[in-house]
Amino acid sequence: MKERGIVTDTDALQLLYEMSQESTVIKAAEERQAKILDADYSKIEMNEHVESLDYFNAEQKSELLQAHKSYPTLFGGGLGKLNI
Numbered sequence: 001m002k003e004r005g006i007v008t009d010t011d012a013l014q015l016l017y018e019m020s021q022e023s024t025v026i027k028a029a030e031e032r033q034a035k036i037l038d039a040d041y042s043k044i045e046m047n048e049h050v051e052s053l054d055y056f057n058a059e060q061k062s063e064l065l066q067a068h069k070s071y072p073t074l075f076g077g078g079l080g081k082l083n084i
Contacts, residue, residue, distance in 0.1 A: 037079075041077060041078050041079050042077050043075075043076060043077030043078075044077075046065065046068045046075065047065065050064050050065055050068075
């Protein structure tokens with residue numbers, strides 16, 4: 001009779017080891033973080049960008065440009081930081 005808690009199957013041991021070392025949740029979170037940090041946050045020419053948006057009508061484009069002008073820090077480029 002085997003002692004309780006002893007695992008002798010090498011495949012089961014390998015699976016347990018991999019599960020403990022590479023959590024899919026942690027791996028997904030790290031990939032998401034890397035994607036966010038690697039994104040291009042440089043400032044764009046807003047007038048040109050808004051004009052290229054075909055799915056907005058003229059009034060919506062005007063409102064979007066007004067929002068851009070009202071919040072220059074928000075649309076100033078860069079990653080920014082969250083102040084909680």
